[in-house]
Every structure is written in structure tokens, then in C-alpha cells.
Amino acid sequence: xxxxxxxxxxxxxxxxxxxxxxxxxxxxxxxxxxxxxxxxxxxxxxxxxxxxxxxxxxxxxxxxxxxxxxxxxxxxxxxxxxxxxxxxxx
Numbered sequence: 001x002x003x004x005x006x007x008x009x010x011x012x013x014x015x016x017x018x019x020x021x022x023x024x025x026x027x028x029x030x031x032x033x034x035x036x037x038x039x040x041x042x043x044x045x046x047x048x049x050x051x052x053x054x055x056x057x058x059x060x061x062x063x064x065x066x067x068x069x070x071x072x073x074x075x076x077x078x079x080x081x082x083x084x085x086x087x088x089x090x
Contacts, residue, residue: 003026 010020011065039055041047048055072078 006015006020006024009015010017036055037047039048039050041049041050043049
């Protein structure tokens with residue numbers, strides 16, 4: 001819910017993209033750390049006992065999948081990038 005509020009502030013109130021990114025990153029990082037700890041800790045310590053490799057593998061797979069998709073589709077480029085790529089050098 002918080003990320004949605006920051007996105008709306010970015011889109012409607014002119015919150016800078018860099019500030020919006022770092023706001024969301026800093027405020028949501030503890031949640032990701034807690035989830036990772038919960039998955040990787042031994043069951044005796046209140047975790048799921050998956051270990052760091054098994055707990056991190058799905059996140060790595062999603063990250064790599066997104067990188068490959070964006071690289072292949074070029075959906076992450078700007079119009080300036082598209083003009084530079086499509087125009088031959090003079």
C-alpha cells in the first residue's frame with residue numbers, strides 16, 4: 001500500500017523519480033530482509049529451514065528472467081534510445 005502512495009505522489013504531485021525510488025527502497029527493505037530470514041533460518045530458530053541458497057533461488061530466477069525479458073524486448077528503453085539505435089551513423 002505504501003508503494004502505491006509513493007507512486008501516486010510521483011505521478012500526481014511531481015515527486016522526483018530518484019526520491020520516489022529511494023523512499024520505497026529504504027522503507028521496504030526491512031520487509032524483504034525479514035522474509036529472507038524467515039525462509040532461511042533453521043526451524044528451531046523460528047524459520048522455515050530452507051537455507052540461503054534454496055530461499056534465494058526463486059528471487060534470482062525472477063530477477064534474471066526480468067533482465068532477459070527487458071533486454072530482448074527493449075521495453076525498458078526510452079524514445080531517445082530507440083532513435084539512437086534505429087538511425088544509422090552518418
